Amino acid sequence: MAYNQNQPKREQNDSDNKKLVHCRFCKSKNVVKKGYRKTEKRGKIQRYLCRKCGKAFTLDEGFYRMRNNEKIIAMSIDMYFSNLSSRKMRNQLHRHMNTKISHVSVLDWARRFTLKVHKFVDKLNPSDLGKGYYADGTKIDRQGTKDTFWACVDWKTRMIVGTHYSLREGNKEAVTFLKKSVRKGLPNYIQVDSAKFYPRAFRRTFYSNKVGGLKVEHRTQNTLKTGRYNVRIETVFSKIKDRVDDFRGLKALWSAPILLAGVVLQHNYIEAHTTTNEIPCALAGLDLQTGQNRWLGLIRLASVC
Numbered sequence: 001m002a003y004n005q006n007q008p009k010r011e012q013n014d015s016d017n018k019k020l021v022h023c024r025f026c027k028s029k030n031v032v033k034k035g036y037r038k039t040e041k042r043g044k045i046q047r048y049l050c051r052k053c054g055k056a057f058t059l060d061e062g063f064y065r066m067r068n069n070e071k072i073i074a075m076s077i078d079m080y081f082s083n084l085s086s087r088k089m090r091n092q093l094h095r096h097m098n099t100k101i102s103h104v105s106v107l108d109w110a111r112r113f114t115l116k117v118h119k120f121v122d123k124l125n126p127s128d129l130g131k132g133y134y135a136d137g138t139k140i141d142r143q144g145t146k147d148t149f150w151a152c153v154d155w156k157t158r159m160i161v162g163t164h165y166s167l168r169e170g171n172k173e174a175v176t177f178l179k180k181s182v183r184k185g186l187p188n189y190i191q192v193d194s195a196k197f198y199p200r201a202f203r204r205t206f207y208s209n210k211v212g213g214l215k216v217e218h219r220t221q222n223t224l225k226t227g228r229y230n231v232r233i234e235t236v237f238s239k240i241k242d243r244v245d246d247f248r249g250l251k252a253l254w255s256a257p258i259l260l261a262g263v264v265l266q267h268n269y270i271e272a273h274t275t276t277n278e279i280p281c282a283l284a285g286l287d288l289q290t291g292q293n294r295w296l297g298l299i300r301l302a303s304v305c
């Protein structure tokens with residue numbers, strides 16, 4: 001009986017997927033399942049027939065024409081962003097999946113699929129964000145440079161709601177960052193540290209008519225007084241710092257923002273937060289039904305939607 005109890009859930013998922021399937025050629029949703037295509041590494045892949053234009057097709061589930069097994073790819077990306085060293089990753093993949101994967105391949109997959117998934121989740125609108133945001137910047141040492149990675153965290157869900165990558169700090173960059181942070185919802189306040197460019201940036205962003213005359217309270221945490229640093233989101237930021245320290249690919253300017261976007265995806269959509277015990281996106285009202293293998297689920301969603 002226990003087995004049967006699982007059945008309705010599977011059917012549910014299946015019909016959800018069906019709604020998403022549309023013809024690769026004419027975009028019609030009038031399609032039927034029609035046999036399988038055999039592939040060497042990815043097994044049998046469902047083939048569809050379009051009733052409108054009559055063409056047969058398989059879905060691009062994100063791994064179209066990739067030689068390696070999609071589970072190995074998703075697993076590698078997950079391990080990479082959860083900060084496993086490349087040597088440990090190689091050993092794990094070799095022991096458990098009997099496969100040899102180079103660091104270059106993993107880095108390539110991490111960037112490629114981060115871009116794809118990022119583009120998809122950027123269009124989603126979380127319904128349950130809180131009213132208090134905490135923002136901070138992390139210095140990125142890219143072989144001697146002092147870039148800044150700005151991130152804004154919603155306290156209620158721990159979701160990272162806005163990020164910005166810049167080569168310097170200052171009023172203009174702060175304005176860009178603040179605007180990006182309120183795209184999905186306007187909080188009552190945003191707490192930042194006492195950096196001198198924030199007051200002007202807040203005035204320019206929230207107290208003029210530029211964002212419809214909306215008001216967001218600017219709260220400051222005086223680090224000199226408390227000796228602490230935006231305590232509430234410290235865990236989020238120390239996590240980012242940990243990951244950044246180990247990124248070899250961060251040497252290149254084009255690569256750094258993509259890998260940081262991957263770190264944000266890992267935080268928002270893959271891992272349960274240690275305090276809330278929930279994945280931030282779930283708390284924020286985004287139930288994406290990605291299944292246990294969340295990277296794999298996200299890549300598939302991003303590819304068929």
Ligand SMILES: [Zn+2]
Pocket residue numbers: 023024025026027028050051052053054055
């Ligand atoms: Zn068609």
